Amino acid sequence: MRLTRLIQSATSNIPKVRRIVGAPPGTMVYTGERVMDEVHVHLTHYNAGTFETSTTLDAIPSESVGEGTVAWYDMRGLHNTELVESLGSKYGMHPLALEDVVDIQQRPKMEGYDEGVLLQLKAFSYFRDKRELHVEQVSVYLAKNTVITFQEDGGDLFASVRKRLKNASGRIRSRPADYLAYALVDNIIDNYFVALDQIEESLDELEASIMQEPKMETKALIHNLKLALLTMRKSSSPLREMIGRFGDSEHQLIGEDTQLFVRDLKDHVIQVTDLVETYRDVTNGLYDLYVSEISFRMNSVMQTLTIVSTIFIPLSFLAGVYGMNFEYIPELRQPNGYFMLWGVMLTIIGLMLWWFRRKRWL
Template sequence: MRIYNLLRSKEEKAVTTRTKAGAPPGTMVYTGHRQMEQVHMHLTQYHGDFLEVQTVEEDIPTPRTEEATLWYDMRGLHNLELVERLGKQYGMHPLALEDVVDVHQRPKMEVYEDGVLIVIKAFAFEPTTRDLSIEQVSIYLSESTVLTFQEDGGDLFRSVRKRLETSSGRIRSRGPDYLAYALVDNIVDKYFTVIDQIESELDKLEDTIMRSPEMSTKSQIHDLRLALLTLRKSISPLRELMNRFSDTESRQITADTQVYVADLRDHVIQITDLVETYRDVTNGLYDLYVSEISFRMNSVMQTLTIVSTIFIPLSFLVGVYGMNWDNMPELHTQYGYFVLWGVMICIILGMLAWFRSRRWI
């Protein structure tokens, strides 16, 4: 089923590519397959002690004041007309709009004359099924506005909203560039959660392999290896993104915010190192699994070999005295049966003692 889903995803991407082939730059084509019944638009506006939140469906809420910092959070990208309306209302470049609805983008940062576009991947890991879900998030920063675009209806920025509502920290007192940083930082922090969950699954797998490996263990290792490969593919470009974010000369990003972005860059480097480490751990677990299976197989073969070796002389004796020739004097011995049993028992005990002296058992 997993392979089928991967193939289906590739087929959908190929169909989208054929659809976009030959189209002029800036053509908006939604390349995802997630569609919501209603596109939700959330507007959060704040300035000092002022904070107001509006939520509408299939429309763009109107700001109450022009002095506040505006944060539009759009959930659902299949409504291209609404995405285009919101983007053009706040001066988004056509190429930025094209990247927003193309959910197969590589994480990146693009600087335009009137704004900055950040494309990043959000992850969620389900330990019971070992599935890693991916969602592309686009963040557009302009002079006084932050636009975020999500594929799903879930709220990825719940903690940021809580900080705004409780007026905790410095987020209320700073501009939209700090809000954009806080949104990216929120997604990066969730990478640590995903990696911790994968680490926990790796520890469980190691215990299982050392205790009693099963055939399903191999597929579990493969699932975790695939999840880490996907993480690595999406996290590796973040270094370049963070370098541009912290060093850009765009007027939308102040020097004060770039200090915090530099710290976020260190987090990205740490996450990248963790992913590489756990990829090595996963490869080591697979080698351990193969070694453990081979060891158990060798143990079984050793036991069978010892049993066979013991029964070879016994089978010879039984075969010789089972021929029933008339001129075999042992057949007429009064205690021959008991003597033969005694000889066979001595052979068994002697061979077991020899095997133990050679440390074969």
């Protein structure tokens, strides 16, 4: 039951899937809630010797590329399904592929079609100050001499890839479109390690704060980290299968040279999966540590209160005896009876403290 509630909490802020009941396969329905004021389409043309880039709003560039040149369309804003369909149809995207692009609830997968290959995965960004994990679905469609990427938000997830293209650094400018698709997927997975590093630092900070002074809000922070790691686990587990299919695919658009790099990428996915599992165990350990620290501090408080109460029990007994309304109490007529009673009380306190320390209760 606890795991069920955790999963429900992890998906509570994810928009519910909205489908048209009875609609034929290939019907495009955007299942997200993020809407951009302006949909951006970034076009990049490059080959070994040239690099050109441009940006348009709510339009599809009409330039055609020649043999040996790669065109990369980067569309940001999936709510504009008409533009998604228009861009996809230009390069022969299958209706089922277009349906998957605008359905942000898709699990990471690879689908091969006659005209191209569709790769879908999640992009993660972790914000330490808010302890929040930002999730965005990214689709990479590979066609002949063309790569099309679809992003939910307006942020540039592929800034490092653009920089490599612009500076002609590495192999990317001299290789075909399938290598660009690999580089884009590799860039997203590299950001997994960045997010996990941020989560690790948050775990270290939480551990230090728990050991110093556990607070009530610490429990909520641990819970948020649990949800973030659960979300990453749900996305990283099927990612291994997707990368395996990508690396072993016999599709005509994926060359053997690129497949060698993709197979190496599979090791990175395994590392991500292992790190997610490790940090989940650490998070569970932090929760146990938090509960232990709270219990220890509570026991310390109760121990102190118990000792104080135990010390005052015999003193209350003596005060009660001499506070009774009997006419004949011999000690009441002693000239030094008051001071004798204080001496007895202080002696009892000293003996009890000595006994508690000997028993290591103090």
